[in-house]
Amino acid sequence: MINVFYGDAQALWDVSFKVKEREVVSIVGSNGAGKSTILRTISGLLHPGRGAITFLGKRIDIVPAHNVVESGIAHMMEGRRLFPQMSVLENLELGAYPKRASGKIRDTLEWVYQLFPILKERRRQLAGTLSGGEQQMLAIARGLMSCPKLLMLDEPSLGLAPTLVLRTFEIVEKINQEGVSVLLVEQNVHHALSLANRGYVLENGRIVLEGEGKELLNNEHIKKAYLGL
Numbered sequence: 001m002i003n004v005f006y007g008d009a010q011a012l013w014d015v016s017f018k019v020k021e022r023e024v025v026s027i028v029g030s031n032g033a034g035k036s037t038i039l040r041t042i043s044g045l046l047h048p049g050r051g052a053i054t055f056l057g058k059r060i061d062i063v064p065a066h067n068v069v070e071s072g073i074a075h076m077m078e079g080r081r082l083f084p085q086m087s088v089l090e091n092l093e094l095g096a097y098p099k100r101a102s103g104k105i106r107d108t109l110e111w112v113y114q115l116f117p118i119l120k121e122r123r124r125q126l127a128g129t130l131s132g133g134e135q136q137m138l139a140i141a142r143g144l145m146s147c148p149k150l151l152m153l154d155e156p157s158l159g160l161a162p163t164l165v166l167r168t169f170e171i172v173e174k175i176n177q178e179g180v181s182v183l184l185v186e187q188n189v190h191h192a193l194s195l196a197n198r199g200y201v202l203e204n205g206r207i208v209l210e211g212e213g214k215e216l217l218n219n220e221h222i223k224k225a226y227l228g229l
Helices: 035-042 065-071 088-095 105-115 117-121 132-144 162-177 189-195 213-217 220-225
Strands: 002-006 009-015 024-028 073-076 150-154 181-186 198-203 206-212
Touching: 002 035, 009 035, 009 206, 024 035, 024 162, 024 189, 035 073, 035 150, 035 181, 065 073, 073 132, 088 105, 088 132, 105 117, 105 132, 105 162, 117 132, 132 150, 132 162, 162 181, 162 189, 181 189, 189 213, 198 213, 206 213, 213 220
Parallel strands: 024 181, 024 198, 073 150, 150 181
Antiparallel strands: 002 009, 198 206
16 A cells, blocks of 8 residues: 655555466546556556555565566656657667566577567667557557566557557457556546456546446446546
């Protein structure tokens, strides 16, 4: 259970949840609810004012962010954060900087290219010249290059056309089927909960609902507040 602050302003209140091995867990809620703050705290960019975070039995809230990556957590941040003047391949290679990933970069590249064939075709192209959907694929693929046990995705469907949104969630499902646990933060409540084994609803920095993904889709509060039903 964690409480997180930005200076004197509290952003998260008593937030507690689990991601089990090979699960997809979605955290949904409106813009500004604190969803991104949760991911930034897990990845070590923020630290809880109170509480602790454990991963594979070890505390990670007291170590630097690069140690969190080494432990097996990858974080695709909202806005993609690519290096636009570097090639697709160079962006991917940077994702493999952790020691746990650097020794098997060739095998990981082939795996990533199987998931995203377009990236192999565009590997010499500058990342900044890709389409929005291709940049999103590259951002996810770069996270996978660190060989994560847990992939955290922050708004992967943001700004994408409806057909690309569907494709993105299909890719996330496939990544999970390959054995990677996924923690998904999304405003697209329908897709996020349809994909999730379990979900949590965050409102004003507090978890107000939790349950199986499809169970939450049938919740009356979620239907009215997020699905317009």
